[in-house]
Amino acid sequence: MSEEELISAYVDGQLSEAERASFEARLASDPELRRRVLATRLLVREARQLPMVALPRNFILPLDAARRPVAARPRFPQWAYRFGALVATVLCIALIVWDVGAPSARPESATLPAQPAAQPLPPEAPAEERLAPFDAEPRALALPESTPAQTPSAPSASAEGTWVTPPRVFAFLLLALAIGLGMLGWGRRG
């Protein structure tokens, strides 16, 4: 038992006979300890005398309280909502950065005019190397030339199509999730 616990127990009369005798022997020879015990006694006495505060109103429940839906307590601790909001925010930002910063890495870039892909390979490359990468999709190279009528409309269709892309929809959903979790994590009581 620490000295503070001893003082507290002594003031509350919770020490055994032997403990009390030993403690009182120390009290007799230690003025500082005596002062702390006196101050603790004063504290306990005055705390007990703190006035009762008048009720601001009655707290009785309305008679239909049994039928009222009870506000559900949050299922998870507050830190979990905050952590979830942070994770959703980070993922959202990462998606936006990826979407804006690396458009050529996306499959949608295949809808752009294919001039770079139509460039012939350097003539010094062996014939096998020139053919091998295109063997799987021989039509992809031929598309701009074989369907010239579609080429002018491709850029505008592409511009409309790239605005609502899966990454952006997902980023928007993550943003909404982050806002919702943030409101639960920082906005609610308790």
Place this chain on the structure above:
Amino acid sequence: MGDIEDEEALIRAAQRGDVASFNQLVLAYQSQLYNVAYRILGDAAAAADATQEAFLSAFTHIKDYRGGSFKSWLLRTVTNACLDALRYQRRRPSRSLEAEDDDERSLADVLPSGEESPDSVAERRELRHLIARAALTLPPDQRITFVLADVHGLSYQEIAQAMNVSLGTVKSRLSRARAKLRDALLAHPELLPDEFRQ
């Protein structure tokens, strides 16, 4: 407080959904619960909210009450509501106990002063305000323990039930709370009795 003729019957009726019976329990305990909340939170509006929330929660979960001290069970609901409110206050600091001093003083003045001189009465009133303010600086667990033990005079056992902790934890928290508050008192010797001023 709590001196109801047949508390068990009221509790059983409340467990069957009888709000009127539960309200008799509310009337019996509301003053104590509100005062506990007030001393823990130091704010009248927050204490009223916590008390109302505690009674609502108690009614909602009264089927979970399995006997024992109903007062301790209710105190647990109010201390939980206070802990929620303290977390909320930490994010949105509100008015302190200072704002309520006027109400409290008017009640303190009504208390019998015996043969004390006006100066002595004023000093003791200041001393109590110092204790009440200093208690609000304690960590929540110590604050609740101090309020239940020293302000409301609950036994260690009742506090252990209300806070769902062991007796040893109650003793330890109470001793630490008292040590801090005692040091706060000793820092203001002008408010202490003569034996402390030498």
